[in-house]
Amino acid sequence: MMKFRDFVTSACSALSSLGTALKILITSGIFFAAVSAFVDVRSLVKDLFASPEKQLTELGYQRRTYDEFLRAIATRHVEAIELFGKLHLRLKPQHFPSLFIDENFATPVxxxxxxxxxxDETHCPTDINGAALYGMHSANPEKVMYLRKVCRKSSVLNSLKSSxxxxxxxIAEANSLNLERTGKLEQCRRQYMAENYLALLEEASRFSILSNNQYSARECVLAELNTSLLLGGREFSHGPSAIVPYVQRCCERYIPSADVDDRGARSIDTALRLLLDAS
Known part of the structure; x- marks a missing residue:
């Protein structure tokens, strides 16, 4: 069994060796590097577990509002955008098109x-008005790539096809109605031309344009004729043909043409071609 004196001697020798090792570590800078690394790791771990609110505050976003979220997007502050995302802030669909405006477009954002x-794809417009977005940026390959990245989803494509x-x-119904309108306008015109000309002017002279704010087609004709009579009505001395312009205006007003504007349809066609193109 080791004697007590030998034990003390061995312990003192070990402590001396440890001291020498520590001295070497300290003088060589290894010790301080290790301590510094430990502190850095602790700081990193602390940052990793900090709440998004705290991190946003440190980045200069004191309020976690939608306006502040938009500010992060406008300034292309990717770190802040990611933190706002952790707080479940979503871009409003009406602001999605602004991401593709030249001065705003940034792929990291x-x-x-x-x-x-x-x-996500729910932001992609699929109505006839919003679909203009796709054609608006079809000449920019990078924008097209990101429109496809976000919007080339079955839900978007199906919604566009439905629109x-x-x-x-x-448009087909509007064209059909306009074909019928031609005959209705002619029928309306003939109705007034078939009436007794002088009796119609007499009725118009008694009509009060202040009696009603919403006219029927006939009241429209009477009001038009009444106004002209109040101004002298000299044109009526030329006979029944003088009332044709008044009758025509009222017939067209009360038998309106159907809208056949196909710009919306063309916008949707462009959107589908852009999204479905395999290139």
Missing amino acids: IDALLASGSV QAAETRR
């Missing part, structure tokens, strides 16, 4: 919004 769930079908039906 869109990537951050997608990664954080702040933007396309509805608009096609609307």
